[in-house]
Amino acid sequence: MKVKINGQEKDLNGSSTLKKAIEQFSKDTSRIIAEVNGKIIKGNQWEQTFINDGDTIELVSFVGGG
Amino acid sequence: MDTPLIIGGKAFANRFMLGTGKFKNKSDLADSIRSSKTEIVTVALRRIDIDRHEENILEYIPENITLMTNTSGARNAKEAIRIARLARESGCGNWVKIEVINDTKYLLPDNNETIKATEVLAKEGFVVLPYMSPDLYAARELVAAGAATVMPLGSLIGSNQGLKTKELIKILIEEIDIPIVVDAGIGAPSQAAEAMEMGADAVLANTAVATAENPALLAKAFSLAVEAGRLAYLSRLRAPQGQASASSPLTGFLHE
Numbered sequence: 395m396k397v398k399i400n401g402q403e404k405d406l407n408g409s410s411t412l413k414k415a416i417e418q419f420s421k422d423t424s425r426i427i428a429e430v431n432g433k434i435i436k437g438n439q440w441e442q443t444f445i446n447d448g449d450t451i452e453l454v455s456f457v458g459g460g
Numbered sequence: 461m462d463t464p465l466i467i468g469g470k471a472f473a474n475r476f477m478l479g480t481g482k483f484k485n486k487s488d489l490a491d492s493i494r495s496s497k498t499e500i501v502t503v504a505l506r507r508i509d510i511d512r513h514e515e516n517i518l519e520y521i522p523e524n525i526t527l528m529t530n531t532s533g534a535r536n537a538k539e540a541i542r543i544a545r546l547a548r549e550s551g552c553g554n555w556v557k558i559e560v561i562n563d564t565k566y567l568l569p570d571n572n573e574t575i576k577a578t579e580v581l582a583k584e585g586f587v588v589l590p591y592m593s594p595d596l597y598a599a600r601e602l603v604a605a606g607a608a609t610v611m612p613l614g615s616l617i618g619s620n621q622g623l624k625t626k627e628l629i630k631i632l633i634e635e636i637d638i639p640i641v642v643d644a645g646i647g648a649p650s651q652a653a654e655a656m657e658m659g660a661d662a663v664l665a666n667t668a669v670a671t672a673e674n675p676a677l678l679a680k681a682f683s684l685a686v687e688a689g690r691l692a693y694l695s696r697l698r699a700p701q702g703q704a705s706a707s708s709p710l711t712g713f714l715h716e
Contacts, residue, residue: 400507419510425518426508427549434549452507454546456517458489459504459530460479460617460644460666 620647
Protein backbone atom coordinates (compact mmCIF):
# COMPACT_ATOMS: atom_id res chain seq x y z
CA MET A 395 0.00 0.00 0.00
CA LYS A 396 1.45 3.36 -1.04
CA VAL A 397 0.98 6.44 1.13
CA LYS A 398 2.57 9.86 1.35
CA ILE A 399 4.35 10.41 4.66
CA ASN A 400 5.86 13.84 5.31
CA GLY A 401 5.95 14.52 1.61
CA GLN A 402 7.60 11.24 0.63
CA GLU A 403 5.98 8.33 -1.17
CA LYS A 404 6.39 5.29 1.08
CA ASP A 405 5.33 1.69 1.02
CA LEU A 406 3.67 0.48 4.16
CA ASN A 407 4.71 -3.06 5.00
CA GLY A 408 1.22 -4.34 4.98
CA SER A 409 0.48 -2.19 8.00
CA SER A 410 -3.04 -1.00 8.08
CA THR A 411 -3.36 1.11 11.23
CA LEU A 412 -1.86 4.52 11.88
CA LYS A 413 -0.11 3.15 14.96
CA LYS A 414 1.76 0.53 12.92
CA ALA A 415 2.62 3.08 10.24
CA ILE A 416 4.10 5.49 12.78
CA GLU A 417 6.09 2.72 14.45
CA GLN A 418 7.54 1.78 11.08
CA PHE A 419 9.03 5.26 10.66
CA SER A 420 9.89 6.42 14.17
CA LYS A 421 11.43 4.73 17.19
CA ASP A 422 10.30 7.30 19.74
CA THR A 423 6.58 7.84 19.25
CA SER A 424 5.93 9.59 22.58
CA ARG A 425 5.84 13.17 21.30
CA ILE A 426 4.68 12.64 17.76
CA ILE A 427 1.58 14.39 16.56
CA ALA A 428 -0.17 12.85 13.57
CA GLU A 429 -2.41 14.18 10.85
CA VAL A 430 -4.13 11.94 8.31
CA ASN A 431 -5.45 13.74 5.24
CA GLY A 432 -5.27 17.04 7.10
CA LYS A 433 -7.13 15.83 10.20
CA ILE A 434 -5.41 15.54 13.57
CA ILE A 435 -5.62 12.02 15.02
CA LYS A 436 -5.16 11.83 18.78
CA GLY A 437 -2.68 9.27 20.11
CA ASN A 438 -5.38 7.14 21.72
CA GLN A 439 -7.03 6.70 18.34
CA TRP A 440 -3.97 5.61 16.38
CA GLU A 441 -4.77 1.96 16.85
CA GLN A 442 -8.33 2.27 15.60
CA THR A 443 -7.41 4.50 12.66
CA PHE A 444 -7.04 2.51 9.44
CA ILE A 445 -4.81 3.78 6.67
CA ASN A 446 -5.95 3.52 3.08
CA ASP A 447 -3.97 3.45 -0.14
CA GLY A 448 -3.10 7.00 -1.21
CA ASP A 449 -3.56 8.59 2.23
CA THR A 450 -1.44 11.59 3.20
CA ILE A 451 0.13 11.33 6.64
CA GLU A 452 1.99 14.12 8.43
CA LEU A 453 4.09 13.30 11.48
CA VAL A 454 5.45 16.26 13.42
CA SER A 455 7.37 16.72 16.63
CA PHE A 456 9.05 19.42 18.67
CA VAL A 457 12.41 20.94 17.79
CA GLY A 458 14.38 23.92 19.07
CA GLY A 459 12.99 27.29 18.05
CA GLY A 460 12.89 30.89 19.17
CA MET B 461 9.23 44.13 46.16
CA ASP B 462 8.31 43.08 42.64
CA THR B 463 5.00 41.61 41.59
CA PRO B 464 5.01 38.41 39.54
CA LEU B 465 4.53 38.51 35.80
CA ILE B 466 1.06 37.12 35.08
CA ILE B 467 0.41 35.53 31.68
CA GLY B 468 -2.55 33.33 30.92
CA GLY B 469 -3.43 33.09 34.60
CA LYS B 470 0.04 31.81 35.57
CA ALA B 471 2.47 33.74 37.76
CA PHE B 472 6.19 33.95 36.95
CA ALA B 473 8.98 35.32 39.12
CA ASN B 474 11.56 35.34 36.32
CA ARG B 475 11.03 37.74 33.45
CA PHE B 476 13.57 36.31 31.04
CA MET B 477 12.25 33.95 28.37
CA LEU B 478 14.58 31.73 26.38
CA GLY B 479 14.26 30.43 22.83
CA THR B 480 15.61 26.94 22.24
CA GLY B 481 16.76 27.21 18.60
CA LYS B 482 20.33 27.11 17.26
CA PHE B 483 22.00 25.49 20.31
CA LYS B 484 25.02 23.47 19.17
CA ASN B 485 24.15 20.75 21.60
CA LYS B 486 21.19 20.04 23.79
CA SER B 487 23.19 19.98 27.00
CA ASP B 488 24.04 23.68 26.44
CA LEU B 489 20.31 24.32 26.28
CA ALA B 490 19.64 22.40 29.49
CA ASP B 491 22.49 24.28 31.22
CA SER B 492 21.15 27.62 29.97
CA ILE B 493 17.67 26.90 31.28
CA ARG B 494 19.18 26.02 34.63
CA SER B 495 21.61 28.95 34.90
CA SER B 496 19.07 31.58 33.82
CA LYS B 497 16.25 30.19 35.99
CA THR B 498 13.95 30.95 33.08
CA GLU B 499 10.39 29.69 33.49
CA ILE B 500 9.17 30.05 29.90
CA VAL B 501 10.85 28.64 26.78
CA THR B 502 9.80 28.53 23.15
CA VAL B 503 9.92 25.45 20.94
CA ALA B 504 9.00 24.87 17.31
CA LEU B 505 7.13 22.12 15.50
CA ARG B 506 8.62 20.31 12.50
CA ARG B 507 7.99 17.28 10.38
CA ILE B 508 10.00 14.39 11.79
CA ASP B 509 12.74 13.04 9.58
CA ILE B 510 11.37 9.61 8.77
CA ASP B 511 14.74 8.40 7.49
CA ARG B 512 16.71 8.87 10.70
CA HIS B 513 16.23 8.98 14.43
CA GLU B 514 16.06 12.45 15.95
CA GLU B 515 16.62 13.58 19.53
CA ASN B 516 13.55 14.66 21.46
CA ILE B 517 14.20 18.23 22.61
CA LEU B 518 11.59 17.95 25.36
CA GLU B 519 13.90 15.60 27.24
CA TYR B 520 16.18 18.59 27.88
CA ILE B 521 13.47 20.89 29.20
CA PRO B 522 12.37 20.33 32.81
CA GLU B 523 8.67 19.58 33.33
CA ASN B 524 8.01 22.69 35.44
CA ILE B 525 8.98 25.00 32.56
CA THR B 526 6.11 26.51 30.59
CA LEU B 527 6.42 25.56 26.93
CA MET B 528 5.36 27.99 24.26
CA THR B 529 5.21 26.57 20.75
CA ASN B 530 5.96 29.07 18.03
CA THR B 531 4.30 28.91 14.64
CA SER B 532 7.52 29.51 12.72
CA GLY B 533 7.20 28.47 9.11
CA ALA B 534 3.65 29.85 8.93
CA ARG B 535 3.20 32.33 6.08
CA ASN B 536 -0.40 33.23 6.89
CA ALA B 537 -3.00 32.99 9.65
CA LYS B 538 -4.36 29.67 8.39
CA GLU B 539 -0.98 27.95 8.64
CA ALA B 540 -0.31 29.44 12.07
CA ILE B 541 -3.66 28.15 13.31
CA ARG B 542 -2.89 24.68 11.97
CA ILE B 543 0.48 24.60 13.76
CA ALA B 544 -1.07 25.77 17.03
CA ARG B 545 -3.76 23.10 16.90
CA LEU B 546 -1.20 20.40 16.19
CA ALA B 547 0.98 21.57 19.08
CA ARG B 548 -1.91 21.42 21.50
CA GLU B 549 -2.50 17.77 20.61
CA SER B 550 0.91 16.91 22.00
CA GLY B 551 -0.35 17.52 25.50
CA CYS B 552 2.33 20.15 26.13
CA GLY B 553 -0.11 22.89 26.96
CA ASN B 554 -1.96 25.60 25.13
CA TRP B 555 0.56 28.41 24.91
CA VAL B 556 1.36 29.59 21.42
CA LYS B 557 3.71 32.25 20.13
CA ILE B 558 2.19 33.34 16.85
CA GLU B 559 4.81 34.06 14.27
CA VAL B 560 3.61 34.71 10.74
CA ILE B 561 6.40 35.56 8.34
CA ASN B 562 6.25 35.98 4.62
CA ASP B 563 9.38 37.93 3.94
CA THR B 564 12.46 35.75 3.73
CA LYS B 565 15.01 38.58 3.69
CA TYR B 566 14.02 40.57 6.76
CA LEU B 567 11.82 37.95 8.48
CA LEU B 568 9.44 40.67 9.62
CA PRO B 569 6.14 39.51 11.07
CA ASP B 570 2.89 40.12 9.19
CA ASN B 571 0.76 41.98 11.75
CA ASN B 572 -2.51 41.59 9.83
CA GLU B 573 -2.30 37.81 9.55
CA THR B 574 -1.07 37.65 13.15
CA ILE B 575 -4.20 39.47 14.33
CA LYS B 576 -6.43 37.05 12.39
CA ALA B 577 -4.70 34.01 13.89
CA THR B 578 -4.83 35.51 17.39
CA GLU B 579 -8.56 36.02 17.17
CA VAL B 580 -9.26 32.42 16.16
CA LEU B 581 -6.86 30.81 18.62
CA ALA B 582 -7.83 32.96 21.61
CA LYS B 583 -11.45 31.92 21.05
CA GLU B 584 -10.34 28.29 21.04
CA GLY B 585 -8.81 28.75 24.49
CA PHE B 586 -5.15 29.17 23.57
CA VAL B 587 -2.89 31.51 25.54
CA VAL B 588 -1.73 33.60 22.60
CA LEU B 589 1.55 35.52 22.57
CA PRO B 590 1.82 37.22 19.19
CA TYR B 591 5.19 38.25 17.78
CA MET B 592 4.67 41.59 16.05
CA SER B 593 6.15 44.70 14.50
CA PRO B 594 5.68 47.40 17.15
CA ASP B 595 2.68 49.29 15.88
CA LEU B 596 0.13 50.84 18.23
CA TYR B 597 -2.93 50.10 16.10
CA ALA B 598 -1.93 46.48 15.55
CA ALA B 599 -1.24 46.08 19.26
CA ARG B 600 -4.70 47.43 20.11
CA GLU B 601 -6.26 44.97 17.67
CA LEU B 602 -4.27 42.13 19.21
CA VAL B 603 -5.59 43.09 22.64
CA ALA B 604 -9.15 43.16 21.26
CA ALA B 605 -8.54 39.76 19.61
CA GLY B 606 -7.69 38.23 22.99
CA ALA B 607 -3.88 38.18 23.04
CA ALA B 608 -2.29 37.40 26.42
CA THR B 609 0.75 39.59 25.68
CA VAL B 610 2.22 41.39 22.72
CA MET B 611 5.78 40.59 21.66
CA PRO B 612 7.20 43.52 19.70
CA LEU B 613 10.51 43.02 17.95
CA GLY B 614 13.52 44.99 19.17
CA SER B 615 15.23 44.58 15.80
CA LEU B 616 15.48 41.97 13.04
CA ILE B 617 15.43 38.34 14.20
CA GLY B 618 18.87 37.02 15.01
CA SER B 619 20.55 40.34 14.19
CA ASN B 620 21.85 41.23 17.70
CA GLN B 621 21.11 44.88 16.84
CA GLY B 622 19.25 45.53 20.08
CA LEU B 623 16.44 48.01 20.62
CA LYS B 624 16.21 49.67 17.22
CA THR B 625 12.45 50.09 17.69
CA LYS B 626 12.82 51.65 21.13
CA GLU B 627 10.55 54.66 20.64
CA LEU B 628 7.75 52.54 19.18
CA ILE B 629 7.99 50.00 21.99
CA LYS B 630 7.81 52.87 24.51
CA ILE B 631 4.46 53.83 23.03
CA LEU B 632 3.19 50.26 23.46
CA ILE B 633 4.39 50.24 27.07
CA GLU B 634 2.53 53.49 27.63
CA GLU B 635 -0.71 52.56 25.89
CA ILE B 636 -1.18 48.78 26.04
CA ASP B 637 -2.41 47.17 29.24
CA ILE B 638 -1.32 43.57 28.64
CA PRO B 639 2.31 42.49 29.22
CA ILE B 640 4.86 43.71 26.66
CA VAL B 641 7.52 41.08 25.93
CA VAL B 642 10.41 42.42 23.85
CA ASP B 643 11.45 39.70 21.45
CA ALA B 644 13.93 39.39 18.57
CA GLY B 645 17.21 41.13 17.91
CA ILE B 646 18.25 41.39 21.55
CA GLY B 647 21.93 40.59 21.32
CA ALA B 648 23.39 41.58 24.70
CA PRO B 649 22.28 41.73 28.33
CA SER B 650 22.70 45.54 28.29
CA GLN B 651 20.02 45.72 25.60
CA ALA B 652 17.70 43.51 27.64
CA ALA B 653 18.26 45.72 30.68
CA GLU B 654 17.48 48.79 28.59
CA ALA B 655 14.14 47.31 27.53
CA MET B 656 13.23 46.45 31.11
CA GLU B 657 14.33 49.85 32.46
CA MET B 658 11.89 51.58 30.18
CA GLY B 659 9.07 49.37 31.42
CA ALA B 660 8.86 46.25 29.27
CA ASP B 661 7.41 43.34 31.26
CA ALA B 662 9.76 40.64 29.96
CA VAL B 663 12.44 39.95 27.36
CA LEU B 664 12.95 36.90 25.15
CA ALA B 665 16.34 36.02 23.68
CA ASN B 666 17.56 33.07 21.68
CA THR B 667 20.24 33.58 19.02
CA ALA B 668 22.52 35.63 21.27
CA VAL B 669 22.53 32.92 23.93
CA ALA B 670 22.62 29.90 21.64
CA THR B 671 25.52 31.18 19.56
CA ALA B 672 27.71 32.43 22.44
CA GLU B 673 30.83 30.45 23.19
CA ASN B 674 29.43 29.78 26.65
CA PRO B 675 25.63 29.82 26.32
CA ALA B 676 24.87 29.01 29.96
CA LEU B 677 26.97 31.92 31.17
CA LEU B 678 25.31 34.38 28.81
CA ALA B 679 21.84 33.03 29.70
CA LYS B 680 22.58 33.81 33.33
CA ALA B 681 23.86 37.27 32.39
CA PHE B 682 20.65 37.93 30.45
CA SER B 683 18.51 36.86 33.36
CA LEU B 684 20.42 39.10 35.78
CA ALA B 685 20.21 42.02 33.33
CA VAL B 686 16.46 41.56 32.98
CA GLU B 687 16.11 41.58 36.74
CA ALA B 688 18.38 44.62 37.09
CA GLY B 689 16.41 46.50 34.47
CA ARG B 690 13.16 45.56 36.14
CA LEU B 691 14.34 46.79 39.54
CA ALA B 692 15.56 50.03 37.96
CA TYR B 693 12.15 50.54 36.37
CA LEU B 694 10.40 49.92 39.68
CA SER B 695 12.75 52.40 41.37
CA ARG B 696 11.37 55.14 39.09
CA LEU B 697 14.81 56.23 38.02
CA ARG B 698 15.19 59.80 36.82
CA ALA B 699 15.54 60.81 33.19
CA PRO B 700 18.87 62.19 31.87
CA GLN B 701 19.38 65.92 32.46
CA GLY B 702 21.24 68.46 30.36
CA GLN B 703 23.05 70.04 33.29
CA ALA B 704 25.41 68.79 35.95
CA SER B 705 24.12 68.27 39.44
CA ALA B 706 26.70 67.75 42.20
CA SER B 707 26.38 64.46 43.99
CA SER B 708 28.53 65.61 46.93
CA PRO B 709 27.48 68.50 49.12
CA LEU B 710 29.36 71.69 48.20
CA THR B 711 29.97 72.96 51.70
CA GLY B 712 31.91 75.88 50.40
CA PHE B 713 34.41 76.20 53.28
CA LEU B 714 37.45 76.04 50.97
CA HIS B 715 36.65 79.26 49.21
CA GLU B 716 35.13 81.42 51.94
